[in-house]
Amino acid sequence: xxxxxxxxxxxxxxxxxxxxxxxxxxxxxxxxxxxxxxxxxxxxxxxxxxxxxxxxxxxxxxxxxxxxxxxxxxxxxxxxxxxxxxxxxxxxxxxxxxxxxxxxxxxxxxxxxxxxxxxxxxxxxxxxxxxxxxxxxxxxxxxxxxxxxxxxxxxxxxxxxxxxxxxxxxxxxxxxxxxxxx
Amino acid sequence: xxxxxxxxxxxxxxxxxxxxxxxxxxxxxxxxxxxxxxxxxxxxxxxxxxxxxxxxxxxxxxxxxxxxxxxxxxxxxxxxxxxxxxxxxxxxxxxxxxxxxxxxxxxxxxxxxxxxxxxxxxxxxxxxxxxxxxxxxxxxxxxxxxxxxxxxxxxxxxxxxxxxxxxxxxxxxxxxxxxxxx
Numbered sequence: 001x002x003x004x005x006x007x008x009x010x011x012x013x014x015x016x017x018x019x020x021x022x023x024x025x026x027x028x029x030x031x032x033x034x035x036x037x038x039x040x041x042x043x044x045x046x047x048x049x050x051x052x053x054x055x056x057x058x059x060x061x062x063x064x065x066x067x068x069x070x071x072x073x074x075x076x077x078x079x080x081x082x083x084x085x086x087x088x089x090x091x092x093x094x095x096x097x098x099x100x101x102x103x104x105x106x107x108x109x110x111x112x113x114x115x116x117x118x119x120x121x122x123x124x125x126x127x128x129x130x131x132x133x134x135x136x137x138x139x140x141x142x143x144x145x146x147x148x149x150x151x152x153x154x155x156x157x158x159x160x161x162x163x164x165x166x167x168x169x170x171x172x173x174x175x176x177x178x179x180x181x182x
Numbered sequence: 183x184x185x186x187x188x189x190x191x192x193x194x195x196x197x198x199x200x201x202x203x204x205x206x207x208x209x210x211x212x213x214x215x216x217x218x219x220x221x222x223x224x225x226x227x228x229x230x231x232x233x234x235x236x237x238x239x240x241x242x243x244x245x246x247x248x249x250x251x252x253x254x255x256x257x258x259x260x261x262x263x264x265x266x267x268x269x270x271x272x273x274x275x276x277x278x279x280x281x282x283x284x285x286x287x288x289x290x291x292x293x294x295x296x297x298x299x300x301x302x303x304x305x306x307x308x309x310x311x312x313x314x315x316x317x318x319x320x321x322x323x324x325x326x327x328x329x330x331x332x333x334x335x336x337x338x339x340x341x342x343x344x345x346x347x348x349x350x351x352x353x354x355x356x357x358x359x360x361x362x363x364x
Binding site: 021026043046151181 | 357
């Protein structure tokens with residue numbers, strides 16, 4: 001089974017973290033909510049979620065990772081050594097590296113993972129990135145790097161992740177089930 | 183401050199519960215996550231959230247309530263005496279009664295609150311309702327009753343709640359901030 005880790009640090013944006021967890025699990029993809037620095041991370045709107053595991057207890061290299069945005073969640077991910085190490089390992093091994101909102105710029109950018117790659121992020125945060133190719137589309141797919149813009153694009157982002165990991169048909173099935181387009 | 187209670191029972195649909203909580207709090211509306219039968223409700227995709235209070239400890243009549251969908255969350259809301267009582271009290275006092283997915287039909291319908299009202303719900307669940315006026319739009323606003331269809335319509339639903347509680351300008355501000363339309 002495909003295994004995807006979603007990193008949750010205090011200050012994560014709730015919709016940006018919960019939507020991919022929900023939609024990917026609907027698609028039969030194993031999703032692990034990894035707490036970064038806490039086992040009950042509290043989002044940027046004050047909602048606390050129970051993590052499945054601590055990031056420091058993860059074993060092996062997952063097939064994909066998701067770095068949700070939110071503040072100070074994105075900065076907390078950027079400052080986490082285990083998140084930086086796993087992000088670089090997944091990128092190196094060709095796994096899916098996905099991020100949304102402030103996190104592509106603040107976390108992936110600071111890990112050096114946007115160099116020469118097409119990406120998007122929350123408007124304005126591209127100013128923190130000097131070595132990537134910014135685009136203002138809702139979702140940008142550049143090979144194994146998928147990035148998106150904000151809470152309102154979290155559905156499109158999640159469907160793009162399913163399309164990448166499980167194919168067009170799986171993504172369309174979930175889009176229909178949740179009434180994404182209707 | 184306007185006060186809205188979101189009821190969370192085990193089996194709640196995560197995106198349908200978290201999106202209104204997130205967007206309404208962004209709009210400065212007080213949101214209380216009320217646990218129904220548990221203080222750490224686990225959603226239909228296995229995500230556990232920490233409730234702010236137990237539904238049995240709520241005081242007074244809130245300005246609005248939200249009943250998220252999901253299974254068996256919707257059935258658990260329908261079976262809850264405090265949820266039924268508060269839903270009827272809020273409806274009687276003209277407060278906002280909002281619900282999405284299976285919950286309009288299974289919970290509000292069983293409480294007798296759809297009688298003669300326009301509503302929507304997840305496709306097929308309208309068969310459980312004999313006394314309401316079903317419509318297949320993404321969001322249906324009938325005075326103080328606002329209903330919607332599924333996880334993919336949760337953003338539209340949440341913005342409609344903000345529009346009702348805080349006005350067009352507040353809703354547009356949040357729509358822009360989350361990049362709902364962009």
